[in-house]
Amino acid sequence: MKKLEIPKNMHIAMIWAQDLSASLGDGKKIPWHVPDDLKYFKACTHGYPVVMGKNNYLSLTKALPGRKNVVISTSLEHLDDAQVVSSPQAAIDYLSDSDKIWIVGGAQIYKEFMPYAHELVVSYLDFCRPASIKAPKIDDSWIVNPKASDKKFRPQSGEGRFKVVSFIRRHE
């Protein structure tokens, strides 16, 4: 993929939840129910633009409320509740006035934006629901930001517990 041109003032954050097998989902919907993690996701992303791939949008079935939704796809032409763009660069260009955007998946989209992200916010679940769609690898260019990370699991919510870990670039 051609290198993306990111505006200097744009902060790119990515957020996801993964199980003990690094699974994100089965391609249809997220195979767990952890309401407090959904609340956490909402609290982080509310009011900011969210960028997602077509498969993620289809799995959600509708746009995330309270956020400008941008869906990357070559096959969708139009959505009533979201802006469709044909590439990652088109998503960045469409949101060029935004100070902060959230990349909300799925796996293909995380992988494509990983080299450009400034922050990763990962919910680690304490159970296993093995599925085919996997979380992106976090390499050693990232370090944990202890100020924004949980030291231990949060209390049980729905099917399990989760711990939020925030990563920033090593050089930042």
Ligand SMILES: NC(=O)c1ccc[n+]([C@@H]2O[C@H](COP(=O)([O-])OP(=O)(O)OC[C@H]3O[C@@H](n4cnc5c(N)ncnc54)[C@H](OP(=O)(O)O)[C@@H]3O)[C@@H](O)[C@H]2O)c1
């Ligand atoms: N656990 C979590 O936190 C979490 C978060 C988000 C998603 N998910 C799960 O992830 C799964 C979806 O992930 P996924 O990897 O299958 O799909 P995805 O990344 O959501 O979407 C892939 C689609 O996006 C479009 N796309 C991707 N790169 C593109 C590019 N460079 N240019 C133009 N279009 C591009 C293509 O659509 P076209 O075919 O139309 O071109 C492609 O088929 C779902 O199961 C969802 O539940 C889990």
